[in-house]
Amino acid sequence: MKCEQDLHIMLQDENMQNNVLKMIIDVANKKKIPFQRQAVSRSTGTDTDSFAYSAEGVASALISLPLKYMHTTVETVHKDDVENVINLIYDVLLQVKPGHDFRYIK
Numbered sequence: 001m002k003c004e005q006d007l008h009i010m011l012q013d014e015n016m017q018n019n020v021l022k023m024i025i026d027v028a029n030k031k032k033i034p035f036q037r038q039a040v041s042r043s044t045g046t047d048t049d050s051f052a053y054s055a056e057g058v059a060s061a062l063i064s065l066p067l068k069y070m071h072t073t074v075e076t077v078h079k080d081d082v083e084n085v086i087n088l089i090y091d092v093l094l095q096v097k098p099g100h101d102f103r104y105i106k
Contacts, residue, residue, distance in 0.1 A: 017059040059102035
């Protein structure tokens with residue numbers, strides 16, 4: 001994954017809820033927000049792993065901001081990537097209405 005080449009949407013079977021993931025990808029495509037897909041076969045190393053398994057589980061997916069030099073004083077991101085992550089999260093949240101049900105079987 002590269003900075004200045006779109007935000008990342010993690011695709012991971014075990015922790016990512018596919019209905020949430022589909023909503024994120026659909027919104028990104030509809031709003032023409034560029035993104036890269038990243039497949040992960042195990043844990044992501046983020047809090048998303050914990051959310052997915054807490055209590056009864058929380059419908060979760062991961063949008064990742066590409067950056068360089070994480071956890072240093074010179075951590076670097078591209079301004080366009082930050083704006084795209086903000087816009088994607090905002091536009092996805094507008095799709096979620098009160099009582100929205102992400103369950104597979106209802």
